[in-house]
Amino acid sequence: xxxxxxxxxxxxxxxxxxxxxxxxxxxxxxxxxxxxxxxxxxxxxxxxxxxxxxxxxxxxxxxxxxxxxxxxxxxxxxxxxxxxxxxxxxxxxxxxxxxxxxxxxxxxxxxxxxxxxxx
Amino acid sequence: xxxxxxxxxxxxxxxxxxxxxxxxxxxxxxxxxxxxxxxxxxxxxxxxxxxxxxxxxxxxxxxxxxxxxxxxxxxxxxxxxxxxxxxxxxxxxxxxxxxxxxxxxxxxxxxxxxxxxxx
DNA sequence: CGGAATCCTTGCGGATACTG
DNA sequence: CAGTATCCGCAAGGATTCCG
Numbered sequence: 166x167x168x169x170x171x172x173x174x175x176x177x178x179x180x181x182x183x184x185x186x187x188x189x190x191x192x193x194x195x196x197x198x199x200x201x202x203x204x205x206x207x208x209x210x211x212x213x214x215x216x217x218x219x220x221x222x223x224x225x226x227x228x229x230x231x232x233x234x235x236x237x238x239x240x241x242x243x244x245x246x247x248x249x250x251x252x253x254x255x256x257x258x259x260x261x262x263x264x265x266x267x268x269x270x271x272x273x274x275x276x277x278x279x280x281x282x283x284x
Numbered sequence: 285x286x287x288x289x290x291x292x293x294x295x296x297x298x299x300x301x302x303x304x305x306x307x308x309x310x311x312x313x314x315x316x317x318x319x320x321x322x323x324x325x326x327x328x329x330x331x332x333x334x335x336x337x338x339x340x341x342x343x344x345x346x347x348x349x350x351x352x353x354x355x356x357x358x359x360x361x362x363x364x365x366x367x368x369x370x371x372x373x374x375x376x377x378x379x380x381x382x383x384x385x386x387x388x389x390x391x392x393x394x395x396x397x398x399x400x401x402x403x
Numbered sequence: 404c405g406g407a408a409t410c411c412t413t414g415c416g417g418a419t420a421c422t423g
Numbered sequence: 424c425a426g427t428a429t430c431c432g433c434a435a436g437g438a439t440t441c442c443g
Contacts, residue, residue: 177335177336181317181320181387182390183387183388183389183390183391183394184316184317184320184383184386184387184390185390186390186394187386187387187389187390187394188313188316191386192435193435193436194307194435194436195436197303197307198300198303201300201303209404209405210404210405210406211404211405214405216296217296219436219437220436220437220438220439221405221406221407222406222407222408222436222437222438222439223435223436223437224406225405225406225407226435226436246404247404247405247406247443248404248405249404249405249406256389256393259389259393260389263382263385263386263389264303266382266385267303267306267382268300268302268303268306269302270302270306270375270378270379270382271301271302271303271304271305271306272302274375274378275302275305275306311415312415312416313415313416314416328424328425329424329425329426330424330425333425333426338416338417339416339417339418339419340425340426340427341416341417341418341419341426341427341428342415342416342417343426344425344426344427345415345416365424366423366424366425366426367424367425368424368425368426
């Protein structure tokens, strides 16, 4: 609990490093959505794409980043017609309940809260 | 559980709206850190500033946004010398355990995972 | 179907200096 | 101490077109 109690020597950075990492993994506008989207079942590229209103370039990029960080796995289904499936890894699956808690926070607080806010 | 099961009509957006809201609240590089930083006790502007390596302009902006969304409260302490204290609201406090779970995920998975990644 | 290539914009985040 | 004022660069995100 380093920095939570720190009164400011400027060196509580180590405490936040894991959080930084996590934020790197979940960076961008779509990653959490994508993870939730695959929570129950693997999905095809096109399935995700149609569902989310995301441009193919971005979707491709985000998926690749998630794959690099071992959150998802890309599997080519080889039956003449080109087909790819994305599914969560174990670390990815562990992220699901947390993200759903965040989402739940949104459902509980947002209407009351944003009333005084932007967007 | 709309979109988790959706196979792509393009209309699972409503399901993600609370998550969007949450992401708005926590947007930016520093908000989660700031929330954790105030988790145990209220903090002065300068306390946070010295501790985090953030520029005063950004810190001011982020704090203002958090305040707008009722995550924190700004209190002026009026005793001749100018002093301000930031503390979490109830909705803000509810965010703490979730953020700490995210951080925990980071501590558990990051070393093994980023080894194949960037940054 | 599952992307890659190209181009373009905006706004976020940072550095620095100044102020009541 | 607790901020504002300016200025700036870069990269994230998007639109669109093309490809095997």
